[in-house]
Amino acid sequence: MMTLRLTTLLAFTALSAMSLPAYAQDAATPAAPAARSYKPVTNDMILNPPPEEWISWRRTVDNQGYSPLDLINKDTVKNLELAWAWPMAADGQQESAPLVHDGMMFLSTNQNIIQALDAKTGDLIWEYRHVLPQLPSSWGYQLNQARRQKNSIALYDDKVIVATADAKLVALDAATGKVDWETQAFDTSKGYSYTVGPLIVNDKVISAISGCSIAGTAGGCFIAAHDAKTGKELWRFNTIDDPKNPEQEASWGDVPPENRWGGTPWTTGSYDPRTNTTFWGIGMPGPYSQLIRGSGEGAVLYTNNTVALDADTGERKWNFSHLPADNWDLDSPFERILVDEGEGDAAKHLLVTVPGKDGIAFALDRDTGKYLWSRETVYQNVVKSIDAEGKVTLNSDLVPTAVNQEVFVCTSVSGGKLWMAGAYSPRTQTYYVPLAEACNTVTPTVTEFTAGNAVGATKFGPRVLPPNITDGGVVEAINVADGSQKWRLNQRPTFTSSLLATGGGLVFGGDAGRFLMAMDEETGDVLWKTRLNAPIGGYPMTYEIDGEQYLAVPTGFSAQAGSSASMFPEIPVPSGSGNSLFVFKLRSDNAKTASN
Structure with missing residues (x-):
């Protein structure tokens, strides 16, 4: 197993010799938009938005996606x-997520084009086009990151905060679209990119990087906090290398940090001001099959986990594993929703989620990470059982034991839940x-790891319906x-x-x-x-x-x-x-x- 992994790694194409051209930012278009008053978005407003507005990705930082209107x-x-x-x-x-505040709609599209519109009439107020670096055409996965921008913006003070496909954070003046500050948060020449927008918490921009399954990003995938007024980094948390947690280090077996991939938190997290905790879902390990990965049969932390972090320091409070040893790219980074059931001292503080592509719903005590319940929603054959403590047992028959061994997996790499x-x-x-x-076949392969491309080392068959299901x-x-x-x-x-x-x-x-x-x-x-x-x-x-x-x-x-x-x-x-x-x-x- 280890020999196979090392042979694959030897094929990795070196990235250090590659350089990216210099580029500049193209400010608002049309030029010199008319002056417009704009009421700043305060920290209190982010925690308690006016009912008539949609200030954050899911309106509120608990990610409920609910409006009282x-x-x-x-x-x-x-x-x-x-x-x-x-x-x-x-x-x-x-995958766009419009935001509305003070009569203005802020719309982020692919290629990091940001437009401000009059929310009542649809008239354009300003436009900002972020100039992305020219990447080699062979960097297929990384090039595609700019075509899959989801909720790429957040509102704070008098700024629109943009997370870009070339791993920058940019602050735009909300009234004019002009750049206030920008910072190169991560090295895009290694493959890092942003595909989701940040969470604003108490003057901090808490963001999560993507691209962590690209060849050059081995050794680290991150949730990080930056100062919302300057862009200065305040802390970062590594989802695949945490020396402070011996259990996490041991979970990767003999795989050293420099040969680890995955753990991408590619959905914006939630925040509980009561405990000053931010919650994020983490994606699959890479390569996708443990046969190629070399990590053994156990859990690979923190992949396919929920992690709870102190919002001031980035220190881990707890983590919970939803899919301990993913072999099928059924990653679990999706929305974590915070719910209070009951009132006063009797209230239960829940985190509810369908975290991954297998479609299994979970509820956790968000103060402790304790498992409360789970529910299968669609047909799946990967998880065999979940016990009373929340320990997940996998269907071992679907874990490939040889290269090119095909297994039929439900749900699909396309979800289930996506x-x-x-x-x-x-x-x-x-x-x-x-x-x-949905279902599909999954087959581990020996794959050359090349610059700008994923290290999945897996072939997926076409998406098909499960047996005896027509809808x-x-x-x-x-x-x-x-x-x-x-x-x-x-x-x-x-x-x-x-x-x-x-x-x-x-x-x-x-x-x-x-x-x-x-x-x-x-x-x-x-x-x-x-x-x-x-x-x-x-x-x-x-x-x-x-x-x-x-x-x-x-x-x-x-x-x-x-x-x-x-x-x-x-x-x-x-x-x-x-x-x-x-x-x-x-x-x-x-x-x-x-x-x-």
Whole structure:
């Protein structure tokens, strides 16, 4: 096993001789936008955002994806109409997350193009285009990072904080788009990049780097904090090399830090001000198969874990393993949602999540990391059992013992659960999760590790449905108190967007078939739907201006829509990316008929 791993590593292409050209930043376009007043976003506002605004990635730092607005409700949703639409500035995977504050919408697209729009009219206020380095065409994985920018921005003070594909943090003036400061947080020549935006906590920009499965990034994947006023680094936490934890070091077996990959925290974390703790999900180890990786049969920490860190110091408080020895790229970095069940001293402080592609839901005590419950949501054959303490036992029959040995794995590398975030409603104490039924074959291979490319050393077969299942798309409504199912929606097209829960009793989301829909929070019944130009994507959100509630929905190409089309040829992906933003509101004669 070790000989095989070392042979593979000898093929690694050296990166130190490669250099990247110098480049400059291109400031706001159009030039010299008109002066506009802008109310700064305070730390208190981030913790308690105005109900009419959407300041953070999931509106609140607990990542619930919930808005209390109720003008658009079960009675009025049928009266939604298009208010305005906007074509996005770049193609690529549609994973955008619009933010709204003080009447301005901030929209981040692929290639790190940031636009400020009038949130009421859709008029452009300013545009910023980050100039990325020219990478060699052979650096395929790293080049693609700029085409998969998700929630790449955050709002703080009078700034828009941007996490870029070339591993920079940039602060823009929110009123004009001009650069205030920037810092090269990590070395992009090694393969590091940002694909998700930061979390703002008490004047800190807490971010997580991506690209940690690229050849040159061996030895470190990081969550880091920077000063929000200057960009200076304050602390960093290494997810695959923690000398302070002997258990973590031993979990990698004989693999030294310089030969470790993976552990990528590629979804923005959450924050609990009560304990000053930030929670992050961590991705799979690399290479994907333990046969190639050389790490042995046990857990590989902190991969596929939840980690709880002190927000001031980055010190680990606890960690929990959701998938101890991943051999199939079923990584577990997705949204960690913070929920308080009950009130006062009797309240339970929960962290709920479907952390990984296997689609298994977990609830943990977020103060201690103690396991509370778990629930399977879609068909999977990888996890054999989870005991009363939360220890996960894998199906050993699916662990390859030889190169080129093919195994049939459910769920798929495409999920199960993927980056599309679920939403929690405090009205119903329910976690709503977009899911997919899917399987594929997984085969470990001997692969040359080359600059700018992943070290997965794995071949994946096409996505197919599990045995005896005909519908690919699922929304599961889970009671957070005990993990029981409240309702389940099944349909043939796969869901391709995140979900939004609202005070109007609705759950919004959309699918590969281009349908945007509003579901009843209590039953899952579809109360309204409309078909748009492309698969529904990104992160639907809602806001209110001048007494009118708006619903903003990104559309466009996504890998999930593409893999869904391979299962359902009658639901093809449209030619062209179609990356756009559609903004709806109620017809004017219904705009003020809120259900109180």
